[in-house]
Amino acid sequence: MKNFIYIFLLLISSCYSQQNNRKYSIGQEIKSEGGFLLxxxxxxxDYGIAFSNSETKIFILFFKIENTKKIIIDILEIDKKELEENKLTEYCYTNNGADTEIIALVKKTDNNAEFYTKIKKAWRANRKIGKFEKIAKRKVKxxxxxxxGI
Structure with missing residues (x-):
């Protein structure tokens, strides 16, 4: 019985920590997070992007403003380990010019460079479908x- 209680407590602890790692859910209101309007x-x-994090994840929250409340419509999770040699950025360019809907994971470069050009992964906050969609990194120039200081 003692082993059963230990395993039960271990399972509860594991589930609780997993829930704590995921801080947000679709339809939840964002109270105060840093970000920007599209x-x-x-x-x-109005639509926007907000950034938050937990101990192991970065959360990119795609929200829609309804009745003055920022309601989450999609969530992109990125493991913090991916940021060791990379950086999350926005305000990217395609062949069609600037695109405020794109969020990209880029290779860190010299801070004096005007642009990041080594794109690792990219997503579009697609307002038409209300979701983040992965886009080909070659489309982001x-x-x-x-x-x-741009």
Whole structure:
């Protein structure tokens, strides 16, 4: 019986820590996280991106503003280990010019470089479908380096 209780407590502890690692869910309101609004364009609704993290993950929250509340419509999770030699950035460019919907994981380069050009992974915060969608890294030509003072 003692072994059963130990295993039971171990399982509960494991489930609890996994739930704590995932801080957000779809439909939840964002209270206070750093981020930015996407260019409204021809849309009549505001959308935005917020960033948060846990001990092991970075959460990119795609939200829609409804009745002054920021409601999460999709979540992209990135393991913090991927950021050891890379960096998450926004304000990227394709052949069609600047695209505010793109978030990219780029190879860290010299902070004096004007742009990041070594794209590792890229996603689009697609407002039409309300989801992050993976896009081919070759479609992203460069991303602004905010450390350069652009």
């Amino acid at each position: 260019d409204k364009g021809k849309l009549d609704t 460069k991303c602004d380096n905010e450390n350069n």
